[in-house]
Amino acid sequence: MRIAILGGDGYCGWATALYLSNKGHSIAIIDNFSRRLWDFELGVQTLTPIRPLPERLAVWQQLTGKSIETFVGDVTDYEFLASVIGSFRPEVVVHFAEQRSAPYSMIDQKHAVFTQVNNVVGNLNLLFAIRELSPDCHIVKLGTMGEYGTPNIDIEEGYITIEHNGRRDTLPYPMQPGSFYHLSKVHDSHNIRFACRIWGLRATDLNQGVVYGTLTDEVQMDEALINRFDYDEVFGTVLNRFCAQAAFGAPLTVYGKGGQTRGFLDIRDTVRCIELVCLNPADRGEFRVYNQFTEQFSVLDLARLVQMVARDKDLNVQINHVPDPRVEAEAHYYNAKHSKLTDLGLQPHLLSDSLVNSLIDIAIRYRDRIDPALFHPQVNWRVARNQRRAGVSTIAREILVGEELQGD
Amino acid sequence: MRIAILGGDGYCGWATALYLSNKGHSIAIIDNFSRRLWDFELGVQTLTPIRPLPERLAVWQQLTGKSIETFVGDVTDYEFLASVIGSFRPEVVVHFAEQRSAPYSMIDQKHAVFTQVNNVVGNLNLLFAIRELSPDCHIVKLGTMGEYGTPNIDIEEGYITIEHNGRRDTLPYPMQPGSFYHLSKVHDSHNIRFACRIWGLRATDLNQGVVYGTLTDEVQMDEALINRFDYDEVFGTVLNRFCAQAAFGAPLTVYGKGGQTRGFLDIRDTVRCIELVCLNPADRGEFRVYNQFTEQFSVLDLARLVQMVARDKDLNVQINHVPDPRVEAEAHYYNAKHSKLTDLGLQPHLLSDSLVNSLIDIAIRYRDRIDPALFHPQVNWRVARNQRRAGVSTIAREILVGEELQGD
Numbered sequence: 001m002r003i004a005i006l007g008g009d010g011y012c013g014w015a016t017a018l019y020l021s022n023k024g025h026s027i028a029i030i031d032n033f034s035r036r037l038w039d040f041e042l043g044v045q046t047l048t049p050i051r052p053l054p055e056r057l058a059v060w061q062q063l064t065g066k067s068i069e070t071f072v073g074d075v076t077d078y079e080f081l082a083s084v085i086g087s088f089r090p091e092v093v094v095h096f097a098e099q100r101s102a103p104y105s106m107i108d109q110k111h112a113v114f115t116q117v118n119n120v121v122g123n124l125n126l127l128f129a130i131r132e133l134s135p136d137c138h139i140v141k142l143g144t145m146g147e148y149g150t151p152n153i154d155i156e157e158g159y160i161t162i163e164h165n166g167r168r169d170t171l172p173y174p175m176q177p178g179s180f181y182h183l184s185k186v187h188d189s190h191n192i193r194f195a196c197r198i199w200g201l202r203a204t205d206l207n208q209g210v211v212y213g214t215l216t217d218e219v220q221m222d223e224a225l226i227n228r229f230d231y232d233e234v235f236g237t238v239l240n241r242f243c244a245q246a247a248f249g250a251p252l253t254v255y256g257k258g259g260q261t262r263g264f265l266d267i268r269d270t271v272r273c274i275e276l277v278c279l280n281p282a283d284r285g286e287f288r289v290y291n292q293f294t295e296q297f298s299v300l301d302l303a304r305l306v307q308m309v310a311r312d313k314d315l316n317v318q319i320n321h322v323p324d325p326r327v328e329a330e331a332h333y334y335n336a337k338h339s340k341l342t343d344l345g346l347q348p349h350l351l352s353d354s355l356v357n358s359l360i361d362i363a364i365r366y367r368d369r370i371d372p373a374l375f376h377p378q379v380n381w382r383v384a385r386n387q388r389r390a391g392v393s394t395i396a397r398e399i400l401v402g403e404e405l406q407g408d
Numbered sequence: 409m410r411i412a413i414l415g416g417d418g419y420c421g422w423a424t425a426l427y428l429s430n431k432g433h434s435i436a437i438i439d440n441f442s443r444r445l446w447d448f449e450l451g452v453q454t455l456t457p458i459r460p461l462p463e464r465l466a467v468w469q470q471l472t473g474k475s476i477e478t479f480v481g482d483v484t485d486y487e488f489l490a491s492v493i494g495s496f497r498p499e500v501v502v503h504f505a506e507q508r509s510a511p512y513s514m515i516d517q518k519h520a521v522f523t524q525v526n527n528v529v530g531n532l533n534l535l536f537a538i539r540e541l542s543p544d545c546h547i548v549k550l551g552t553m554g555e556y557g558t559p560n561i562d563i564e565e566g567y568i569t570i571e572h573n574g575r576r577d578t579l580p581y582p583m584q585p586g587s588f589y590h591l592s593k594v595h596d597s598h599n600i601r602f603a604c605r606i607w608g609l610r611a612t613d614l615n616q617g618v619v620y621g622t623l624t625d626e627v628q629m630d631e632a633l634i635n636r637f638d639y640d641e642v643f644g645t646v647l648n649r650f651c652a653q654a655a656f657g658a659p660l661t662v663y664g665k666g667g668q669t670r671g672f673l674d675i676r677d678t679v680r681c682i683e684l685v686c687l688n689p690a691d692r693g694e695f696r697v698y699n700q701f702t703e704q705f706s707v708l709d710l711a712r713l714v715q716m717v718a719r720d721k722d723l724n725v726q727i728n729h730v731p732d733p734r735v736e737a738e739a740h741y742y743n744a745k746h747s748k749l750t751d752l753g754l755q756p757h758l759l760s761d762s763l764v765n766s767l768i769d770i771a772i773r774y775r776d777r778i779d780p781a782l783f784h785p786q787v788n789w790r791v792a793r794n795q796r797r798a799g800v801s802t803i804a805r806e807i808l809v810g811e812e813l814q815g816d
Binding site for chain 1: 452465486517518520523524525527528529532536539540559560561562570571572573576577579581582583584585586587588594595598599601602605606616716735743744789790791792794
């Protein structure tokens, strides 16, 4: 199939592009490298030293003989996006090209507005470009499990049948997102559902859980293909951060009680889910919603798992409960359905000690690149203007290392 | 009270500003006159000849001795909005300053993106400005009944209690908006609910029905205070348009079967509802949702009412069923709750023959300003690029008048 990967230079996008290219699909990566720019803005870097996209792609071609097209530009620029759709003529567009960090969106007014405008406009542009140029193309959109929040009832996959005052209807599942970023994804979902209804587009919204891991078969082929591994408080996902903390000898920073329960998945399952969805497109006019995760864990569950695996490696790791910078329930009911991707054939890579072990090993290998000041949360949901800046992390470094080593 | 009216030069905003000023409140109008600009863009004008804002306000002061402050600028400019909040220090901000036409948002990609960015960013800016400068201030936000769509169950006021798999929760009511404009209001509602939760802001979201009428006690005091009366296919609300059509002798353009049922209210009830909500603020951290309408009608009900009233005035008015330019159910269940504003003390002005009669009289008075080409829908939901332009209406004029006079 001809598959365009918007955001193909990012964490999930890069793994997906290589995986699908390896399966024989014709791949185009569309990216403007904003993810790399945000690293500079925040004064952070991926633990793993990623290479520039042209170098990545040259090595991929040498190793496999497969070439991946590149279009450099911004999906919020309609003329650019339309020209890509018009010239590449994809059968599927996989849309990862959004600002995906909740803390980033909560820094201040400018970051909140940027996140929502960037994500909503890019997604609207995609809907219009598909409608105008390629209405049969299947849109595969990355949403997030964070759109649902933590309701006191079971979370279904996108829709819920409600009986009310003697009548019944199946309606979009009510959303209670927990950051301006998560809100942007809710806005996207509403916009896509509407476009499917009025224009007969076909779309699948993948409400993805928290992704962990960095290795897939493809990125393991060569050091030059290595994927991102973010461990900082803004872009780092929780399990990756814990493994970096364990490798560094810093306490694991659990926000509040740690009873926050979420859906998680291995990045190897992310790429397989995308493949399954590409191979099984939505019907014309259909807006499907799949919950893309494989297991539920609380944050404290994960911290304890990392602590236990680290102990077997003779690393003494403490768990620090730091004040929760987010406004969220620290203990709550959580039962989210996730059978639709399994029905399509997903065989999950469940979280194992050996996976955690390999993540800690990666972090140990690149230990010199770790800046422990980046472990500590600096973006507080409760204030509207966080002073988190590149400079701060350097200043905070010494203070913080001292503090954290005191344990809890 | 000190009340800031964002969008105070518009249809609902102007009526509200004068009404609250007359009641003795200190009023500031914040406006950038985009509503007047869109008239130029579309080649349309209000049926009633409205005056420039400074003239309106000078006459108001002469008549009543009351002055209304003016701040000219764009709420999507954060520095401007923050400076207004900082200097006027309102106890309530009433936020009307959004692009409010569904057809306008459906013209093409640029208009869809403009509508969502304009509305979402202005509203986000307001949330941040209140959080940073005046966290106790009550935000009164105009939403729309169109956020709900037409579910097959009763529509509640913002929230619904759901029993599901043996558990129960009260969650935001699921939304199924029917245009990129209506979607922008759903995005706003989600953003405000979140800001109330994390920052303890107080807000009331008024999901308003379709407003009709143009006269309030205040605007009737002088010709210079006259309010807008939009009858065109883009900004004209349906009852106003039917009355203009009746006055002109053109058939009433009912979209499709006309079974589309919606909530409606008199503009005199709009201003009273705003007053009631200002006087009874939400608690800190509370996000209230009220459905602001007084009666349900189908579009065909209204056409028949106008036809009947017109007949008594010896106007022979036909009803034309034109193909529905929107994608919507033309016949459906509709039962929307609206008791919360009545509980606060609203005594509705229900739609009467005499009100319709007075609207037709206004339209007859300004008959020379009617351009019948503007009656006919030119924005089709099914296409992504509508060629509706100022020039088109002139060209279409002769063709259209001929067509419509054939009746149905």
